[in-house]
Amino acid sequence: MASPANAGDREKVVSKLPGWLRQDLKIRSAQLGIEIQGAVEQGLAQWSALASAPTAVDTSGADSFSTWLPAGQWDTFRNIAADRGISLTQGLAQAVQVWLQTHPAPTVVRPEIPRRIIVCNQKGGVGKTAITAGTGEALAEDAATLHPVRVSKYFAALLDDNDGSDPLALEDLPGLGLRVLLVDFDPQCHLTRQLGHTPLPMEGDSLTKHMAGEAAGRLADLVVPIEEDRFGDRLHLLPGCHDAFLLDVRLSAVRAREASLERALAPLEGEFDAILVDCPPSLGLSMDAAVHYGRRRPNEAPGASGVLIVVQAEDSSADAYDLLTSQIEDLRGDLALDIDYLGIVVNQYDGRRGYIATSSLQAWTDIKEPRVVGVIADLKEQKEAVRLKRPLLAYAPKSDQAIGMRALAREIS
Template structure:
């Protein structure tokens, strides 16, 4: 049906469309920022210009549909339908389906993965987990790497001899999976003024009078940019794909330095955002703190507009002990209050139970079970208290480069694959 109009006006048309087609048209037009009436007008022109016969569409049970079209557009559609000997409803359905096919869903905006490794309790192994994740992501895709099976990744693999773990380390090895390295471009940020990450990787800390991440966040540094701080880790295993922003002791004053910023929770993002296009993953090794600087890290890891859930978020290393559980509750309170205050969503990438050894007794094993019983965030890996990580630190190398076949490296690769 067509409602008459005055010359030059659009005319209202009423017909029927399958409900699914009408809904797809509505959603796609909104995604592309196109008025539905313009989309239908384009659809009719495209269909009439298509010489081949298109696959018939089931229009049974079509629902009422209306729009405004330029004068004569509907008449042109009716004439072409008559020429092709198909019903008007079928011609309209084919037109809309053709437009949908030729105007696909716009690609989702690509966001670099931002992994915020945090816990306000010190000594839980945040730095080891952050460096391990970064190294596992940057390993060359031309390498064959060993990854612990999902079952082994959740076992207490630091406690050989415990009831729930194989008696022989070789039996654990039989659970390995062989994969190519991920080969991702990674930026690892030492956000902790103590500089453990920088020291563990054998890099020099930034001098107190030199440009630093904290100074750029505070807006007090006018020389150069944060890009000048980036150091590439010199290790063939990473092929130049693993970069580091070293620590500077001035970050001890970060909370004071950014406290007067009008939008202080966004200070870390303002500094790192210009680098994001250069990387696939950015890993932030956070300090054991619940201050303003930690707020900035949490905000940086929030889910951005149109970002896929779980693309970025917080990864929380913990230990199987009561004090770690208490600290975890304080961190959750900070994250939850930040979400409410800033009206954002922060995804939990998971928990990593670190430095675990079942031989330490019932308190440890029962704490692990308590962590595993949590539904959100869930445990995505258990890393044993083994010597390889300590040796890697002593030798100033990343774990996956120093001992690529050790059990800790295999589990950390499994964790990396869980979050990227």
């Protein structure tokens, strides 16, 4: 049952646990940031301190389970199990159950002010819509389920600059469990269609009409759920409308037009923890309104809200980036706003394209303010998800792109 102690004065023990209990242990340990061996150690100590054995646990189908415990703890546990007349498998299952009961799952921390993530670049075709959807999906995944995430030195691996550790290693982590609203602010309505919905009719109510002071009803009535089990009831969409092509013209006659998006979305904010805005490829008044909406509000932590800039590893993205940041800096200065950069996402990256791609990626990572917070590969799963009108993280949850979206969501959280 036990091997000689390792360098950390622990010994390997091998027993059995039912699969469902082992999975609960794995998830709860990850939720609490505790190593499994530490959780088992605590559970055995708690179980051993009880005056008698608790209720029996169903251990049918139990299979091999191993961990490392402090030297001597397993022998003590074995003696107590013998005194109580139960098997080691039953005793271990009871100990794990005791630990789970005394270490409940943490509740999802809800921000007092909903985070506002403005996904933008005035250059079209860089994949803003995919990043908006994928980041929102990653924020909304179930907090009681583990999902593969790459959290280590991924950028360093792409640039062949790491410390010898495995930069591509995956880690299973609980979802973030946030209530998320995706706002399709682009008149082309790509986000709406990609998630399987139809753009709002031109003659009906829309976000554009609410921003222009011509609302025909409640904006909340236009919001639709993304019905995938993976997201529960946490992921929603405000569909786009082609009338947004006329938004800049309409805003020119609106008082305090920079705050028009904020006025429109304010009634929805109490229902969501994060609101992601998929911006049009524009430097017009609508972009001013989006950036203003992402400004840091009083009592809001720096970096909670702001602009997330999507680029590609090629030269034209750099030109568009300069134009966008100039507009943001003008708004900062003219309106005295605190506008935070959440980072740069290099999208649709493929190192096989040679020097242009690799040198451009290096140039983006050389920018330290704002820094690169995500590199998303150009792979088939995203295109397939779009064709099937399904969220990427529901269609291909273990794909490299999905793993990258989860890493991105955590980088900006």
